[in-house]
Amino acid sequence: MSATGRVMRVLAAVAPAVLLATLLAVAAAALTGFPWWPAAALAVLLAVLVLPVVVYLQVLKRNQRFYRSEIARGLTRALESEHRVLKDSFELREDKLIVFSDLHKGTRDPADDFWRSERAYVAALAYYLETGHRLVVLGDVEELWENRARDVIPQYKDVLALERQFHAAGRYVRVWGNHDDDWRRDGDARKYLFPALDAEVPRWEAVKLTVTDGGGELGTLFLAHGHQGTADSQILASVSRPGVMIFGFLQRRFKRPWNTPAVDASLREPHDLAMFEWAKTAPSALNLVLIAGHTHRPVFWRSRPHVPSDEDIAEHERKLEQERAAGAAPEVLGRARARLEYAKAQRRTGVKPPTAVDPPCYFNTGCCAFADGDVTGIEISGGRIRLVRWPDDAGEPAHKELDSEPLETILEVVREHPGSPGPA
Numbered sequence: 001m002s003a004t005g006r007v008m009r010v011l012a013a014v015a016p017a018v019l020l021a022t023l024l025a026v027a028a029a030a031l032t033g034f035p036w037w038p039a040a041a042l043a044v045l046l047a048v049l050v051l052p053v054v055v056y057l058q059v060l061k062r063n064q065r066f067y068r069s070e071i072a073r074g075l076t077r078a079l080e081s082e083h084r085v086l087k088d089s090f091e092l093r094e095d096k097l098i099v100f101s102d103l104h105k106g107t108r109d110p111a112d113d114f115w116r117s118e119r120a121y122v123a124a125l126a127y128y129l130e131t132g133h134r135l136v137v138l139g140d141v142e143e144l145w146e147n148r149a150r151d152v153i154p155q156y157k158d159v160l161a162l163e164r165q166f167h168a169a170g171r172y173v174r175v176w177g178n179h180d181d182d183w184r185r186d187g188d189a190r191k192y193l194f195p196a197l198d199a200e201v202p203r204w205e206a207v208k209l210t211v212t213d214g215g216g217e218l219g220t221l222f223l224a225h226g227h228q229g230t231a232d233s234q235i236l237a238s239v240s241r242p243g244v245m246i247f248g249f250l251q252r253r254f255k256r257p258w259n260t261p262a263v264d265a266s267l268r269e270p271h272d273l274a275m276f277e278w279a280k281t282a283p284s285a286l287n288l289v290l291i292a293g294h295t296h297r298p299v300f301w302r303s304r305p306h307v308p309s310d311e312d313i314a315e316h317e318r319k320l321e322q323e324r325a326a327g328a329a330p331e332v333l334g335r336a337r338a339r340l341e342y343a344k345a346q347r348r349t350g351v352k353p354p355t356a357v358d359p360p361c362y363f364n365t366g367c368c369a370f371a372d373g374d375v376t377g378i379e380i381s382g383g384r385i386r387l388v389r390w391p392d393d394a395g396e397p398a399h400k401e402l403d404s405e406p407l408e409t410i411l412e413v414v415r416e417h418p419g420s421p422g423p424a
């Protein structure tokens with residue numbers, strides 16, 4: 001975040017206190033004989049504090065270049081951090097890794113986004129525990145904006161018992177996100193997290209894995225939650241936490257899940273694009289691939305939905321006419337026409353082709369809080385990187401490979417696209 005961003009964060013943090021003081025001064029003036037001028041002065045002060053924040057957030061929303069530069073600053077700061085980043089190596093053909101993000105564990109009430117996904121998640125953990133994978137939980141593991149840690153942890157002690165076994169095996173990495181950044185502080189972690197995991201587990205802002213093959217270095221896997229530099233997590237934390245609490249209350253009232261199912265893996269949204277742009281310009285010497293979460297949308301290189309072109313639709317029309325002319329059976333005609341109408345509706349509903357992730361320097365795990373109970377994650381083993389979903393198509397507790405590529409290929413393609421020449 002820029003210096004301006006940091007100033008805005010301070011202004012936003014002070015504003016609620018000034019608002020409270022203003023209300024008290026107004027009440028005092030109205031109810032007692034207290035003079036009005038302190039209330040007026042406080043109201044002016046409040047406007048002076050709030051206006052720049054509102055303008056800043058509006059500019060951030062409307063100016064994509066500015067938004068991207070703020071995200072880039074946040075990620076660069078995380079990348080260059082000395083103490084908050086776990087640095088390790090990853091041997092291409094031997095090491096195994098599974099990355100899950102955004103569980104948003106709550107208290108098993110209707111606002112809890114995780115309980116539907118619990119079965120898939122514990123099945124996945126059990127599998128990766130037995131197969132020797134290292135587990136990275138990449139932030140927003142507990143939903144601590146809506147809930148208190150002491151209410152969440154006891155609800156999911158069975159899930160944490162599985163995570164504890166990864167830690168006992170030396171294969172557990174915990175990264176914080178914006179909704180669980182309470183764990184940055186030792187005090188909170190000591191009170192709730194350590195007892196559940198039965199150990200003083202370190203928490204990181206990011207993970208930097210140097211990929212090696214035999215002795216040679218092929219590149220860097222940089223894992224971070226992905227909220228770095230965003231206004232809601234860093235500027236509006238003091239304001240948005242109560243906001244999320246109110247949202248949680250509404251969600252409890254109306255029992256509506258927050259996430260839609262994982263329909264496609266694609267690069268479409270501004271925040272995904274901002275992280276992709278940053279990864280592209282990372283120092284060349286690192287040959288960096290960013291793996292993030294936070295957006296709840298899986299991203300995996302070429303894996304993206306096909307949006308029909310005019311030619312595709314013309315082709316469907318031609319095929320239908322051919323079948324009709326050939327006197328095809330109603331069943332065949334029915335299917336051909338269904339394909340045509342489906343493609344036409346896909347165009348009408350404004351499904352735009354997503355941006356190509358080229359070079360493939362940005363991956364997103366998706367999340368473990370989909371409304372249909374699915375979880376998605378990024379798995380690396382046997383030299384391949386995969387986007388996986390639990391359960392599989394039959395609903396069995398097994399992984400469905402949505403896409404996969406040799407990690408070596410990914411790193412080679414990224415290397416061909418130079419990043420910034422700066423130091424690693």
Ligand SMILES: [Mn+2]
Binds near residue numbers: 178225294295
């Ligand atoms: Mn997040």
